[in-house]
Amino acid sequence: MTVQVTGAKPRDREATRERILQAARSLFGEQGYERVTVRMIAAAADSNIALVGRYFGSKAGLFGAVLEGEPTIAALFEGDRAGLARRLAEYAAERMQHPPESPILRTLERSAADPEVAEIARERLLTAVLQPLEAQLGAGADVHARARMATAVFLGVGAMRRRLGPESPTPADVDRLTKVFEACLA
Secondary structure (H helix, E strand, O other), X not given: OOOOOOOOOOOOHHHHXXXXXXXXXXXXXXXXXXXXXXXXXXHHXXXXXXXXXXXXXXXXXXXXXXXHOOOOOHHHHOOOHHHHHHHXXXXXXXXXXXXXXXXXXXXXXXXXXXXXXXXXXXHHXXXXXXXXXXXHHOOOOOHHHHHHHHHHXXXXXXXXXXXXXXXXXXXXXXXXXXXXXXXXXX
């Protein structure tokens, strides 16, 4: 009996899914959401284009899955409630001088006007920022409004850096931001 060797890869759903995710992460980070096609991702992942649809539903679904694997600010919500405003201020001050390190988060910033990306960004903002912040704030009739105000300040720092360029914050800037976050969260 002779064994026939083929170039076919064994079927491994999780490995294929991960290859697609890694290829998408790389391509989105290098070229942006708009310029990358599902065909390009499938080719880079050495996968069938139909598998992208099967595992992720669409290009937007794949981008959302890639975004789920990106760093979050969840650590800011850990710890005591009393130090939350200062932690948010320190993180926001860091964003004043540096764009996001993640190429995917930079892609998200560049592609925010795309309707598919806007919806993904909205969901990500809800699940990674607003809802954890609301949970940290606890009960109260205006917890959603307080979380939205703090998030608006937080996002405004990034928007300012994108439009005016990076600027190194001073300790006084961090103190001012702390007071602003305290007012938003009170």
